[in-house]
Amino acid sequence: MKQLIEKHPLAIRWFHWVNFPVLSLMIWSGLWIYWANDVYRLGWGDITLFKFFPQSFYQAFHIDHKLAQGMAWHFVLMWVFFLNGLLYVLYTIYSGEWRYLLPTRHSFREAVLVTLHDLGLYKKPLPVRKFNGAQQIAYTSVVLMGLGSVLTGLAIYKPTQFGWLTALLGGYEFARILHFALTIGYVLFFIVHIAQVVRAGWNNFRAMVAGFEIEEVDPATHRVTAGPTSLPAADASLSSK
Numbered sequence: 001m002k003q004l005i006e007k008h009p010l011a012i013r014w015f016h017w018v019n020f021p022v023l024s025l026m027i028w029s030g031l032w033i034y035w036a037n038d039v040y041r042l043g044w045g046d047i048t049l050f051k052f053f054p055q056s057f058y059q060a061f062h063i064d065h066k067l068a069q070g071m072a073w074h075f076v077l078m079w080v081f082f083l084n085g086l087l088y089v090l091y092t093i094y095s096g097e098w099r100y101l102l103p104t105r106h107s108f109r110e111a112v113l114v115t116l117h118d119l120g121l122y123k124k125p126l127p128v129r130k131f132n133g134a135q136q137i138a139y140t141s142v143v144l145m146g147l148g149s150v151l152t153g154l155a156i157y158k159p160t161q162f163g164w165l166t167a168l169l170g171g172y173e174f175a176r177i178l179h180f181a182l183t184i185g186y187v188l189f190f191i192v193h194i195a196q197v198v199r200a201g202w203n204n205f206r207a208m209v210a211g212f213e214i215e216e217v218d219p220a221t222h223r224v225t226a227g228p229t230s231l232p233a234a235d236a237s238l239s240s241k
Contacts, residue, residue: 002214002215003214004212004213004214005212005213005214005215006211006212007130007207007211007212007213008207008208008211009095009097009211010211011091011095012088012091012097013208013209015084015087015091016208017208018080018084019081019084019085019088022077022080022081022084023186024190025073025077026074026077026078026081027183027186027187029069029070029071029073029074029077030070030074030183031053031061031063031070032063032066032067032069032070032071032073032074033067033070033071033074034052034180035058035063035064035065035066035067035070036067038051038053040052040177040180052180075157078153081146081149081150082150085143085146085147085150088143089143100130100131100136101131101136101140102140103133103136103140104136106133107133107137108133108137109133110127110132110133110134111132111133111134111137113126113133114126114134115134118196118199138189138192138193142186142189145182145185145186148178148182149182149183151165151169152175152176152178152179152182153179155169155172155175156172156175156176156179159172159175
């Protein structure tokens with residue numbers, strides 16, 4: 001029979017829906033700043049395979065000549081991004097949600113199986129759980145990336161005042177490369193994350209909006225046969241298969 005099953009607490013949903021637009025706007029304002037010194041490219045020597053970004057890209061999205069505006073938006077949103085991330089981490093520790101999110105020694109093997117399953121190369125059913133191994137690794141990585149963005153951002157924002165941090169990160173130029181690489185990482189995460197949400201369907205999306213999913217429950221045992229459960233964060237049984 002079908003039953004409403006709670007999946008995401010209200011606080012987690014708030015942190016998620018605050019972070020998504022804030023990070024998106026930070027990336028956008030970051031492009032306004034990057035335009036003033038767009039030095040990165042893919043290639044070697046005098047050969048450029050791809051430049052970040054072509055002038056036509058800036059003109060098409062009206063990104064050029066907005067350095068001051070970009071810096072103003074970026075530095076204001078930085079505080080919202082930092083505080084939201086800090087509160088999220090503190091909440092997961094206080095509420096115990098970290099038990100579902102942190103990867104374990106079984107998560108990495110499970111992440112491979114999840115990827116193969118999504119590609120249609122692994123046919124066995126995956127464990128029924130709130131977060132699978134791939135999600136645990138991805139969501140934990142995003143938190144660490146957020147910390148990296150804050151540190152590298154401070155290093156290139158105030159390289160003199162935070163000289164020790166800039167030096168620790170390999171100098172101004174390398175800290176800027178790291179900051180840029182992390183931004184590319186967020187964009188790739190967004191693409192994969194949104195694709196997975198679309199693939200999972202409305203029931204999964206509703207869980208992040210309303211906090212619950214409609215799942216099939218065994219009327220005899222009252223166990224969820226598909227969807228979130230209160231199982232441990234990683235499935236030890238996978239290690240023996």
